Amino acid sequence: MLINEILAFLVAYWPVVLVASSIAYLLRNRYNRGLNKYPGHPLAAYTDWWRFSDVLGRRAQHTHIELHRKYGDIVRLGPNVLSFADPRAIKVIYGLNKGMTKSDFYPVQQAVSKGRRLQSLFSTVDEDYHAKYRRCVNSAFSMSSLVSYEPLVDNTTVTFLEQTQKLFCNTGKSCNFSEWLQFFAFDVIGELTWSKPLGFIEKHEDVDGIVAFLGKFLSYAGPIGQMPFLDLLLEKNWIKLSLERWGFTKTVFPVTKFALDRSAERYSEMQKIKEGGLVDESSGRGVDLLSKFTQAQHAHPDFMTDTQVLTSTISMVFAGSETTAISLSSVFYHLLKHPRVYQKLMQELEDGTRNGTIEDRPNGAVSWAESQKLPYLDAVIQESFRMHPAAGLILERIVPPQGIDICGEHIPGGTIVGCNAWVLHRRPEIFGADVDAFRPERWTDAPPAQLKEMKATMFQFGAGARTCIGKNISLLEVYKLVPSFLRRFEVRLENPDREWKTHNAWFVRQLDFNTTFRPRPLRATV
Secondary structure, X not given: OHHHHHHHHHHHOHHHHHHHHHHHHHHHHHOHHHHHHOOEOOOOOOOOHHHHHHHHOOOHHXXXXXXXXXXXXXXXXXXXXXEEOOOOHHHHHHOOOOOOEEOOOOHHHOEEEOOEEEOOOOOOOOHXXXXXXXXXXXXXXXXXXXXXXXXXXXXXXXXXXXXHHHHHHOOOOOEEHHHHHHHHHHHHHHXXXXXXXXXXXXXXXXXXXXXXXXXXXXXXXXHHOOOOHHHHHHOOOHHHHHHHHOOOOOOOXXXXXXHHHHHHHOHHHHHHHHXXXXXXXXXXXXXXXXXXXXXHHHHOOOOOOHHHHHHHHHHHHHHHHHHHHHHHHHHHHHHHHOHHHHHHHHXXXXXXXXXXXXXXXXXXXXXXXXXXXXXXXXXXXXXXXXXXXXXXXXXXXXXXXXXXXXXXXXXXXXXXXXXXXXXXXXXHHHHOOOOOOOOOHHHHHOOHHHHHHHHHHOOOOOOHHHOOOOHHHHHHHHHHHHHHHHHHEEEXXXXXXXXXXXXXXXXXXXXXXEEEEEEOOOOOOO
């Protein structure tokens, strides 16, 4: 009887009920667990649709900078989301044993194979799973492993330099430098992972549409990650995944297909490693990551499965190429926009060649060890990382149920919190009053205490236990290619007066970065 009366009321007064329910929902969001005391965009407190639309606008990094400069160190980005600008928050939000977990933003970026999600180190939200997984593969990404990877990077670097000469220097054609550097990063990942380049440089094309696919995938993941339930409706819904598992449909990511094909080519070799362990034959080429992931499977058969080996190789393509290409583009762009810096770096390279710091190789290549003896090169790269970090959104974490104190504020459990590298890297009390200016000298002139604080605030690779595991590989690529390329070619902007455009698809890609190249003499100055 009561149910009938309620239904009759709802039918008769549904417009009033709908309006009242909507108002109640919005007010509940606004005053959610006391988060209304934190300022932000007027709409952010009421609905996540605001941050969805902001990220969809592809310039969220600038929105975050502007909001923090207007409202201070804590800004509300959504009904349950707070962004922190104070560098002291890094140790709390991303520190060890703080009870923080990743939000549902990350599973949106999981690849799919045969209707099943592939949990990578980056995308999993299970901290125990992450810890076990990382222990299995951590040694493959250690700084000591760089020595074994350098010959693999050298192979691609030599090809890249020769193809640049052939395709652009010899023809005078303009180069889409951001794309060309992405081709380099993809082929390096191919060499490092499978001892086989993907063919981007040699063919000068987007092989199998992988670059285009990755761009679309990240453009989807950025905004959808602000409202992850949408992914469960659009791409990873139960019906779609079930049909794939049952074999009625077959959707394979291009990156997944490539990884499967490359692994299949070396099936017998990997079976030997899986059964008997890895034997380093000291061939001089270096041991690739597929071999090391399979070695991890041999050492940890109770945890490391074929699926996890596949996921590890896919992750290398997804994360390892995009972020490194963005970093390389940032270095070259800022050099070209600041001729004084460009000339000063070239002088360091010339002096290094003259005094023997850099071996005068016929192809202009610079080794990792040599690059570490060039302080101004390091300053240029660090300043480029500061000005244009790859990630353009906050790295989300969920506060544990009991809540936690961050920068003097008690944040209730369940709140999503995070920092944005673009905001942290522009703290004037850390980096100086001219934080919006590209000035590498801030890294060479800073007193030791300030330099230590600057390095601790740098967030381009994240922080804590979830720091990017491929950090050392990315640094190897950047520190080798930049001096090698500058020694070999004179680089010029095609349109010096035009600013590039950026596209924040979660990682902030660069567009309209077109250059021309001229060969440089490779003999040492006597």
